[in-house]
Amino acid sequence: MKALLSTAPGGPDTLQLTDLPSPVAGPGELLVRVHAAAINYPDVLIIEDKYQMRPPRPFAPGGEIAGEVIGLGEGVTGWGIGDRLIAVPGFGGLVEEMAIPAASAFRLPESRSFAQGAALLLTYATSIHALWDRGQLKAGETLLVLGAAGGVGLAAVELGKARGARVIAAVSSEEKAEAARKSGADEAIVYPRGPFDKEASKALADQFKAAVGPKGADVIYDPVGGDYCEPALRAIAWEGRYLVVGFPAGIPRLPLNLTLLKSCNVCGVFWGAFAARDPAANQAHVEELFALWDAGKISPVVSATYPLAEAGKAIAAMAARQVIGKLVVEI
Known part of the structure; x- marks a missing residue:
């Protein structure tokens, strides 16, 4: 073979x-x-x-x-x-x-x-575990998805909409923004390419804040990492949940004072370990994914x-x- x-x-x-x-x-x-x-x-x-x-x-x-x-x-x-x-x-x-x-x-x-x-499986099962279990996403909440045109990003957009959330997609090009909108994002923003100096980091934080609104993002889904992490965290809501999914832009250094000021949670998402430790829960998620697929809510x-x-x-x-x-x- x-x-x-x-x-x-x-x-x-x-x-x-x-x-x-x-x-x-x-x-x-x-x-x-x-x-x-x-x-x-x-x-x-x-x-x-x-x-x-x-x-x-x-x-x-x-x-x-x-x-x-x-x-x-x-x-x-x-x-x-x-x-x-x-x-x-x-x-x-x-x-x-x-x-x-x-x-x-x-x-x-x-x-x-x-x-x-x-x-x-890999993208949608990761995203449903992240949003349902780790992020506790609820209908009516605001979800900010970084890297929203990639595999896990588009999955998170679709699942967020299926959950009844307002979904803000953050991407690096207008082509990717259009893909996120086609998958159901309520709004898509195009951010610049990192790395960022202090001024550029603040500008990106302001861009995130303007997109999610004055209350902030209840859940932030981050499969990107790097210099995008801190600006996104600055746009989180009180008692929001920041989901750590991946690091293609590098492993960030997070200023923990921000978590205190927002009383927020930073949650790691390791789907592979979750599936191995709790196969019954993972099986239930996969069954739900097929039901959502049949219903036309994900694709x-x-x-x-x-x-x-x-x-x-x-x-x-x-x-x-x-x-x-x-x-x-x-x-």
């Missing part, structure tokens, strides 16, 4: 398309023919050894897949050959075939394409697809923060 492997730390140009023996499903596992694998920001980090998980090399990036069952390991029940599924293995998805734990798989309805299915945006041999280009685009919605490798 074909596999795109990381054999040494480095950028997408270091990935090698290789032939490997087909895997075998072990006890409790499904052997999956991978039809699509979504690209996410962790794929940028994991091949550079900058992610919290460092698999032994050689390994394939690709943490999110959709495919069909072609083999059953010992003890597996409830699945059959030909069943369609989606899963988040964390890495290993840029291959033609892979074995995954049966317990980690979710059924993909016939009405959804493999590309759509591959684009659902994964796949902005581009790539063949397996060109998956490195998708990772490079993600690294350059050029992506609207999700990129999917079709295998």
